[in-house]
Amino acid sequence: MTLTLEKPEPTAIEPKTIEKVAIVISKGSLEGIYPGLIMANGARMEGIEADLFFTFFGLDAIRKDRYEGIKVATVGNPGLHMPSLIGVLPGFSALVTRMMKRQMEKIDIPPIPEFIELVADSGVRLFACKATVDMFGLTADDFVPQVEDIISVGEFYEQAAGGQIIFT
């Protein structure tokens, strides 16, 4: 008689589609902020529930005093294929940012303030990270009105329960 190990019964059936995502935006450069916004908007377009959690310099995307002036990082950005020494020249970051914004407008990607409004209107919930808010000495008044709440990491995980978490 041969003994075979019994296969464990699958406990739950994996759903075939993604129903919910929670996206973390942790960087404050143009190229650090856009991917998260595009993914959140793309999720809503597919009928997927989406939350955005802004932490560290990612908070700049929802700060009233900063979200209109987000720039491309021209130093230490190998993707630009130019020496960082050029990237430090005055006005260079603004120039690259302008060029990139023009390209994005061509394919109908909105500027960050309009994009924040678009995703919020689409039903994406926006949260600011409490640890960072405390660290930078900020308050709720520093953020755009679309921000729903300032929450801790623990609360973020609670909100994200049952979904996929994406860190950008």
Place this chain on the structure above:
Amino acid sequence: MTMTLIADSPIDLDAEGFMTDSSQWNEQVAEKLASENGIPELTDRHWLVVRFMRERYLETGTAPSIRSLGKESGVPVKELYQLFPKGPAKLAAKIGGIPKPRGCI
């Protein structure tokens, strides 16, 4: 691709249920596609969006982005998601008898 009969007209659909020949479309077809996709009744506001999507596609060859849909259709983004909770651009394209929008925005 499958062929189905909607409101007595033969309709070609792709694997995701989007019409592959927009000339086969008519209002009865739209109503049937809507009810099969979770929208039991098309209101005037639904029609506004569906017609805008369809006309823009027929004019330009591409479906509008959610951004231009919200700005130009006459229905703001918030309401678009109330009308089509499972994705306004995708659903309005499906109901309007045009291919699935390929854009990321």
